[in-house]
Amino acid sequence: MASVLGNLRRSAGFMTQGDLAEKIGVERVTISRWESGRREPRLAMITRLSKTLNVTERELIAAISASKPAHNGDCHANQTSA
Numbered sequence: 154m155a156s157v158l159g160n161l162r163r164s165a166g167f168m169t170q171g172d173l174a175e176k177i178g179v180e181r182v183t184i185s186r187w188e189s190g191r192r193e194p195r196l197a198m199i200t201r202l203s204k205t206l207n208v209t210e211r212e213l214i215a216a217i218s219a220s221k222p223a224h225n226g227d228c229h230a231n232q233t234s235a
Contacts, residue, residue, distance in 0.1 A: 156188040157216040165206040177201055190221040 162184070167173040170184035177198070186192035194202055194217070203213040 156190070157219040158213075159188045159220075161206050161208060161213070161216050162188070165208075167206075173205070177205055187217065188220060190217075193217055 162170070162173050165173075167176065169181075170188070171181040174181045174184045179198075183192070187194055199210055199213060203210045206213065208216075
């Protein structure tokens with residue numbers, strides 16, 4: 154399943170994560186982490202990234218939020234009560 158952030162990247166003409174990483178000066182793994190929702194770009198990078206992807210900061214933040222993994226709300230399911 155493609156991430157919203159990944160779709161924005163491809164729509165802006167960056168076919169690989171490495172292409173975008175090189176353009177904005179980060180490692181490819183950083184782009185991968187953003188697209189998978191494991192990490193979020195810092196505020197200063199949001200501005201650079203939104204300009205590079207030709208989207209507003211608001212659109213970018215929405216894409217980043219959509220890329221976060223869903224939590225099932227059951228984080229204590231494997232704990233036993235005392």
